[in-house]
Amino acid sequence: MTLPQVPFDDRGLAYGDGVFETVLLRNGKPVLWAYHVARLVKGCQRLGIPVPCQEAIDATWQGNATAPLEVLKLIVTRGSGGRGYALPDTPTPRLLSRRTSFAPMVERWKSGVTVRICRIRLAHQPALAGIKHLNRLENVMARQEWQDVSIAEGLLADAQGQLIEATSMNLFWQQHGELFTPPLDTCGVAGTLRAALIAEGAVREANLTLEALPAVERAWVANSVQGVWPVATLLSEDADCLQRWPINQPDKLQTQAHRLLGYASTYTASPDLFC
Amino acid sequence: MTLPQVPFDDRGLAYGDGVFETVLLRNGKPVLWAYHVARLVKGCQRLGIPVPCQEAIDATWQGNATAPLEVLKLIVTRGSGGRGYALPDTPTPRLLSRRTSFAPMVERWKSGVTVRICRIRLAHQPALAGIKHLNRLENVMARQEWQDVSIAEGLLADAQGQLIEATSMNLFWQQHGELFTPPLDTCGVAGTLRAALIAEGAVREANLTLEALPAVERAWVANSVQGVWPVATLLSEDADCLQRWPINQPDKLQTQAHRLLGYASTYTASPDLFC
Incomplete structure (x- = not known):
């Protein structure tokens, strides 16, 4: 073609x-x-x-x-x-x-992924924040920071150390049983899966610093194409392990997101949802 | 073609x-x-x-x-x-x-131009600053701020109010008889004419805030294609006049820059340099 x-x-x-x-x-x-x-x-x-x-x-x-x-x-x-x-x-x-x-990486839904923190920081540009414009060099630069195929995604923060997103996915985390994602009014791309989860009341916007990330109860990266990847291992910019989260438990975010996408949820899926 | x-x-x-x-x-x-x-x-x-x-x-x-x-x-x-x-x-x-x-706008060399201050602020991204990459939405957004054809350029500052450049030209100013241009290590495009003028020792890098701009002795916008436009009138974001500078005097910056470009200097040109 x-x-x-x-x-x-x-x-x-x-x-x-x-x-x-x-x-x-x-x-x-x-x-x-x-x-x-x-x-x-x-x-x-x-x-x-x-x-x-x-x-x-x-x-x-x-x-x-x-x-x-x-x-x-x-x-x-x-x-x-x-x-x-x-x-x-x-x-x-x-x-x-x-x-x-297309075929999603189903293994990542089940076993979770390793993500690292990127060195590059996202610049604040409220005039362009949230939309999916064609100026994506920050993402390209971030994705160049690692070649290790065992690392699935890189997390991006702003210059103040506030977490924003992953290179091509949004970031979610759980704290006190509730689900959160960073606000994207100064930088980042507001994903459609993120928007749908917010619209359903499943997720709320909240700030999270790089320093506070290892202490959250769970974390995920997700988008509307790949679905939801639980974060199993968090690495620093220097590939030091900052946290490991257990994966084998019911996954409220994945269940709700995968229902929206028509994907199976690894833990609670009805068989007819499997693709 | x-x-x-x-x-x-x-x-x-x-x-x-x-x-x-x-x-x-x-x-x-x-x-x-x-x-x-x-x-x-x-x-x-x-x-x-x-x-x-x-x-x-x-x-x-x-x-x-x-x-x-x-x-x-x-x-x-x-x-x-x-x-x-x-x-x-x-x-x-x-x-x-x-x-x-191509034909340069010779009238602007002689009579100077009106420039305005843009509302949009340039984001700090040291990883991309200075180079002429293809992510130019900030410039496109800035250039959309005005349609008045009597305004030749728009000046861009960062979020802290430090002047950086114009939408498609670099900024220069004179203070105490010396010539300056903003450093471009956090944002902006480092023009080739600017680089040549710095290499010759004609211009040095210095910081200048939006507030301090009206008080400089002279100001110019310039690039390697259009040459040097003296700023005659400075307008605010709301088109209020902030300053008018006289134009009819020997112009050290234009003379030196136009020699580099092979353009005439309006005040000191040898006739054979006129194009």
């Missing part, structure tokens, strides 16, 4: 001037679609990019499924034109998409 | 994972070329992108000039591949370029 292309003067390429979404398709149907559309619209509005019409957005997934699970990636750029950073007088955004078959 | 294209999975498009240069060509030859190459190399190294070979970089401008002055734009992306933010095992960077004829 030929990939869509953009020309040299597309502002998505030139400046990262656009937004994207990565959507789980189950039997050809997008999961948490309303949340993805909402974030896409919010991102376009924040950047001042005309929102593509709903029919065009829907057309990106309307077609025959080639696998039970796929990932749909959507990119909206401001299109070509403008003089330097100045906007074109009549912007013509580009909407590009691609779908590829 | 057909523009070069990049595919959907190019990391420059997906994440802004790359760097660029905008180079003045005079009679087909790049101006301040060593500084542009140095910044491109530094940017690639900072991001961990293999540096394209010098022959490939030079080939972007080796060809017949189509106009006395042109602008060459170079983009280097990390290329396609990788899983999410993780790098491809064997990255194959893309080097793309385009040249277009």
Whole structure:
């Protein structure tokens, strides 16, 4: 299949001037679609990019499924034109998409993962926080910090040591039996699974420092494509072990999140939910 | 002429994972070329992108000039591949370029310009500061703050109110007869003209707050393509006039900078330098 292309003067390429979404398709149907559309619209509005019409957005997934699970990636750029950073007088955004078959890493749901703390700190930029824009060099730099395949994710904090997210997932933790995730009004990407869990009242926003993280009762990293990975081992920037959490117990967050995604929960799943 | 294209999975498009240069060509030859190459190399190294070979970089401008002055734009992306933010095992960077004829805005050299202070503040990210990477949404957001064509540039400060740069130019000022420009180790793009002026000892780095700006003796915005624009009028975020500086006097910064660029200096130019 030929990939869509953009020309040299597309502002998505030139400046990262656009937004994207990565959507789980189950039997050809997008999961948490309303949340993805909402974030896409919010991102376009924040950047001042005309929102593509709903029919065009829907057309990106309307077609025959080639696998039970796929990932749909959507990119909206401001299109070509403008003089330097100045906007074109009549912007013509580009909407590009691609779908590829997908299989989640089920073993990570069950056994949990090792995560490390990243050295790079996320910069505060309230004007861009929360949306899934195309300026993702901080994430790329963070992901370059380790090559060890036994490390599944890296946790990102801001310059003040407040935890924000993982490189491509949101962070969740349990304290006094309640579930929390960091606020994302200064940096980070507000995931759609995170939004759905907050909307259901399962998770609340709270601050958590790097120093306080080892003392939480449990921790997870999660997104709407991979599902929920319990954190089994927490490593420092220097790969020292800071904490190990037991995994074999009922997992309230995974159960609720995987119900939203149509994935099995390792501990409480009905058999028909297994994919 | 057909523009070069990049595919959907190019990391420059997906994440802004790359760097660029905008180079003045005079009679087909790049101006301040060593500084542009140095910044491109530094940017690639900072991001961990293999540096394209010098022959490939030079080939972007080796060809017949189509106009006395042109602008060459170079983009280097990390290329396609990788899983999410993780790098491809064997990255194959893309080097793309385009040249277009150009004419500087000579009237702005002579009469000076009006600049305004932007509301958006630049985020501190030392890992990315100084290099000309493709994550430029802050600049795009800043440039959206005004449509008034009588305003030539917008000045950007950080969250602490320290001045950093203009949206597509560097900032310079004179105090006690000496010339200064802000340090760019936490944010901003270190321009090649700025680098050349520092190398010649004409300009030194110093801090300047938004509050102190109106009291400087003179101010300029400048880059290696447009040359040096004296600031005649400084406007606040709300378009209130904060200061007016006289323009009709010998201009040490413009003279030295325009000699480097081969442009006329409005006040002291030899006739043969006029383009």
